[in-house]
Amino acid sequence: MAETNETSPSQPLQYHAGFGNHFESSAYPHSLPPGRNNPRIVPRGLYAEQVSGTAFTAPRCENRRTWLYRILPSVSGTSTAGGFRRCEGSLSEDGGSTDKKTSTVAVEFSGHLEEALGDLPSTFGYVDWNNDMKLDPNPMRWGATPPPPKEGRGVNFIQGIRTMLGSGDPTTKSGIAVYVYAFDKDMAPGADVSNKNVHLYNSDGDFLIVPQQLGLAVQTELGKIEIVPGEICVIPRGIVFTVNMLKNSSMEHSFARGYILEIFRGHFFLPELGPIGSNGLANGRDFLHPTAHYEKSDSMGTTGMHSCVIVNKFGQELFARISPHSPYNVVAWHGNYSPYKYDLRKFCAINSVSYDHPDPSIYTVLTAKGGDEEGTALADFVIFPPRVMATDENTFRPPWFHRNVMTEYMGLIYGEYDAKRGSGGDEKGGFVPGGSSLHSIMTPHGPDTESYYANVRNPCKEPSKYNGGLAFMFESSAMCKVSKYALKCEQREILYADCWDGFRATFPDTHE
């Protein structure tokens, strides 16, 4: 039997509320050292370990670190099965960064590791970051990410991720990546330490995960997070995590689907509010962080049967090693470097109540600094939330025609987007839930012909509730390359630009 502070399935998870706060979390009485971080004798026989999310010397307002009090330190068991090996579908000659001197125990573990290495792609998102990414300024659109193949043993979160676009390089901590995922198998189907369990940590950056279909049960070193479509979570660099399908979320779908934004530098922050004042947009109190949760197996993994796999995304390549104990052995923690979730329905939208459609920056949920110029984000996460549109009758209410200094990648969580036709019944194409679009730097875009004329003909005199769908945008100052997968995949809508056919030049007539 495994000892754990498991909550019963009917009991909702507990969270700590408040963006960027310093929290104290403990899953066992008196396991947090009072008043100091690293005492000589740590309470309850635990080990103290710091995880630094920013340089030690980062400005105080941005400094992020957490102290973990764990049953064994992360480094323990590192060499047991020969260290990290490159995932390549099979063990290769240059497989590991360690030499091949392995202990007797390691021999027992090696079969387990070999299987895991064979199951995992050598590169994250199935593209070679340096060779499979191509520049292409065309506007692009993709239909819903297709389900994983029916045959076979199923596809887990790591195996279900595909790179769409990206810029820069995680080895120089610059740029971003955008992925989509579709999976139907849990990363950790086994309880506790099990050789079926695969856990991931990302050395390259922070993940912002946007589920579109099925909820996610995310276990992390700091505790558990559950999210459903309409919510998002952020997993910061380095924190070990595991993504399973959320069992109690609507199981009418057989697979989970969604989107991921990764930033290769810095972290996400709430945007400045400027003249808006001290409230509004995403409010800090609505960001929820996990509470401490630990597992402790009796066996502590002394054989290959009681070990799990730790996968490391390191420079867009994947490496794996065996751990003889669960990474979820953190009994208590304190600090401000933690995963978190946010319910997009809590977003407090600010909008024009007189005339004109404002810039969509008013819908920024989270922003990551580090763009090319002052005040320019490396990446913004923007939503188009339900809201009242109350502009006058001579305002074109949907998004306008646009050419942007930023890259715009959009996705749709549900419903329709007011500037684009949806699935349109039997028609092919459209901006559909689970699909996406890309309008790169200075690539012209805007409402499609159909939406344009429908809205020009419709003078809205009254305020109206816009509640038809939930779209979002990953907006970046980086010029992005598109993956071979994104260019060639079956769901790419090759004739996307046709949606802007048929604008009539009526000059010098007017609509009046």
Ligand SMILES: O=C(O)Cc1cc(O)ccc1O
């Ligand atoms: O639909 C888009 O491409 C995004 C977008 C939204 C908006 O409110 C204004 C301009 C814009 O490009």
Ligand SMILES: [Fe+2]
């Ligand atoms: Fe735009």
